[in-house]
Amino acid sequence: MHAVSISDLRKDFRRRNGRRLRRERVPALRDVSFTIERGECVAVLGQNGSGKSTLVRLLSTLLLADGGTARVFGHEISRDSRAVRRLVNRVSVEASFFKKMSSAENLAYAARFYGMTPAETGPRIPEILARVGFPAERRGEPMENLSRGMQQKVALARALLTSPVLLLLDEPTTGLDPRSRLEVRALVRDVRETHDATVLLCTHDLEEAEALADRIGILDGGRLVCLAPAEELKRRYGAATLEEVFFAATGRALEDDEEAAD
Amino acid sequence: MRAVGHVLRAELVGLAGVVERNTYLVRRYLWWELAFFLWTVANTLTIVFIAEGVEAAGGRIDVERTTAVLLIGAVMWAYLGMIFEILTETVSWERWEGTIEYTFMAPLSRAVHLGGMGLFAIAYGLVQSALLFAVVAFFFDLSLPGANFPAALVVLVLASVSFVGIGMMTSVLPLISPEKGTQLGFVAQGVLLVVSGVYYPVTVLPEWMQWLAAISPATYALDGVRDAILEGDGLEALGDELWPLAVIGAVSIPLGLAVFRVGERHAKRHGKLKRSG
Numbered sequence: 001m002h003a004v005s006i007s008d009l010r011k012d013f014r015r016r017n018g019r020r021l022r023r024e025r026v027p028a029l030r031d032v033s034f035t036i037e038r039g040e041c042v043a044v045l046g047q048n049g050s051g052k053s054t055l056v057r058l059l060s061t062l063l064l065a066d067g068g069t070a071r072v073f074g075h076e077i078s079r080d081s082r083a084v085r086r087l088v089n090r091v092s093v094e095a096s097f098f099k100k101m102s103s104a105e106n107l108a109y110a111a112r113f114y115g116m117t118p119a120e121t122g123p124r125i126p127e128i129l130a131r132v133g134f135p136a137e138r139r140g141e142p143m144e145n146l147s148r149g150m151q152q153k154v155a156l157a158r159a160l161l162t163s164p165v166l167l168l169l170d171e172p173t174t175g176l177d178p179r180s181r182l183e184v185r186a187l188v189r190d191v192r193e194t195h196d197a198t199v200l201l202c203t204h205d206l207e208e209a210e211a212l213a214d215r216i217g218i219l220d221g222g223r224l225v226c227l228a229p230a231e232e233l234k235r236r237y238g239a240a241t242l243e244e245v246f247f248a249a250t251g252r253a254l255e256d257d258e259e260a261a262d
Numbered sequence: 263m264r265a266v267g268h269v270l271r272a273e274l275v276g277l278a279g280v281v282e283r284n285t286y287l288v289r290r291y292l293w294w295e296l297a298f299f300l301w302t303v304a305n306t307l308t309i310v311f312i313a314e315g316v317e318a319a320g321g322r323i324d325v326e327r328t329t330a331v332l333l334i335g336a337v338m339w340a341y342l343g344m345i346f347e348i349l350t351e352t353v354s355w356e357r358w359e360g361t362i363e364y365t366f367m368a369p370l371s372r373a374v375h376l377g378g379m380g381l382f383a384i385a386y387g388l389v390q391s392a393l394l395f396a397v398v399a400f401f402f403d404l405s406l407p408g409a410n411f412p413a414a415l416v417v418l419v420l421a422s423v424s425f426v427g428i429g430m431m432t433s434v435l436p437l438i439s440p441e442k443g444t445q446l447g448f449v450a451q452g453v454l455l456v457v458s459g460v461y462y463p464v465t466v467l468p469e470w471m472q473w474l475a476a477i478s479p480a481t482y483a484l485d486g487v488r489d490a491i492l493e494g495d496g497l498e499a500l501g502d503e504l505w506p507l508a509v510i511g512a513v514s515i516p517l518g519l520a521v522f523r524v525g526e527r528h529a530k531r532h533g534k535l536k537r538s539g
Contacts, residue, residue: 013533016308041485044452054533057533061367062367062530062531062535062536063531064527095365096360097309097361100291105283108279108282109279111279112279113368113370114276114368115271115273117275142290202339218443
């Protein structure tokens with residue numbers, strides 16, 4: 001069984017265009033198909049608005065697809081959404097916490113939503129915060145006092161606390177300083193080795209994708225234009241770098257922004 | 263059987279998690295809680311002083327009884343406001359903090375999620391309302407010697423089931439309209455109370471509003487609480503208020519959940535279940 005199996009997945013958003021009364025459909029994902037094996041890390045590269053976040057939010061059961069199917073360990077994401085939710089957790093570009101609450105409080109209540117009792121989280125929260133390199137003496141501090149790098153570590157701890165078998169990382173290092181980026185990357189590697197977790201990483205950081213992923217896909221205008229190991233992509237497009245691969249596959253540089261559909 | 267037990271246990275832990283989180287938030291915003299409580303006291307006083315004002319203007323009324331009638335109405339207004347506000351925070355506060363996606367992708371059933379919010383809202387509302395009643399009653403030296411407070415509490419708790427059901431319906435509004443949805447909760451609160459005799463008997467209302475009063479749980483809540491506090495009625499004497507509250511409660515919770523589910527599905531289809539609307 002595939003960890004993730006996606007077939008002809010489609011999502012449109014409706015958007016009002018200028019002075020027209022009718023909303024027009026803006027495609028965010030167009031007939032995307034791919035699979036991810038258990039324990040694999042797949043990175044999806046794309047510009048802003050290419051459909052990366054839509055893909056992550058569909059797999060998180062936060063969106064309903066307009067066509068196609070997606071399964072997580074055999075569970076269809078809309079029909080069997082609660083089973084999917086038990087298997088998935090995510091880290092997104094914004095750490096997103098109750099800012100007046102401490103890291104320990106944020107982690108505790110989030111774990112309850114996954115059925116973890118105080119007896120289970122009592123020892124587990126300090127352990128997992130220590131593992132992501134969060135200083136013990138700051139566990140009681142409100143989140144608003146922490147740097148973005150620190151907050152992102154807590155976000156990773158929140159995701160790991162529930163032992164997800166599918167970890168969705170949506171630009172987890174965007175906006176972090178170089179040191180924090182390296183630390184988060186090391187943590188993702190560690191999670192894969194010790195947790196038997198499958199990882200879907202959406203990013204526009206080419207270096208990060210190459211460092212972490214077994215295979216790399218490129219989303220362009222909602223279409224998955226390729227998905228293969230980095231070296232194979234370079235061979236296929238006769239490119240020396242992933243940046244050149246991206247340009248050859250899409251005709252644009254990664255930094256050029258599309259209009260955001262999601 | 264074991265699997266069912268496991269799921270049930272996880273749901274109960276989740277329910278406790280919702281209450282736990284809200285308790286953390288009350289603790290962290292304690293000074294703000296105090297400030298809002300003072301505002302509620304001031305607001306309630308402006309209404310309850312009307313009884314003494316009427317007498318001072320030459321009106322002939324039973325000031326003590328009118329004061330108690332107004333006080334019960336004002337406390338009920340505040341209580342309902344707290345229930346609706348906390349339930350509306352299910353979406354609006356989470357959207358503001360950015361946690362909405364994490365909460366809605368957790369494997370917690372929506373019934374338990376909203377039930378936890380309702381449970382916390384009732385506990386929080388009852389404590390605040392009891393304090394409010396005591397503080398304002400102290401201002402007017404109300405004695406209420408025959409009051410049956412336990413019976414009033416039973417009426418209020420039973421009415422709260424219906425209030426939570428209606429609160430579930432209004433709490434989905436910020437999902438559909440992030441900008442104005444929260445304010446629509448206040449509209450529901452106002453409409454519910456205006457037809458329910460919050461400061462007057464419902465018999466003074468136009469006939470069509472009296473029809474609405476008959477299906478409003480707040481009507482029976484206000485009548486029951488007033489009868490228990492002013493007349494000292496026990497539960498046996500409050501049957502005419504208790505059974506309609508039980509019926510409306512039994513209908514409003516499933517209806518509230520159904521409305522929320524429809525709103526959530528709409529939000530998922532149109533991409534509105536996210537932090538930035």
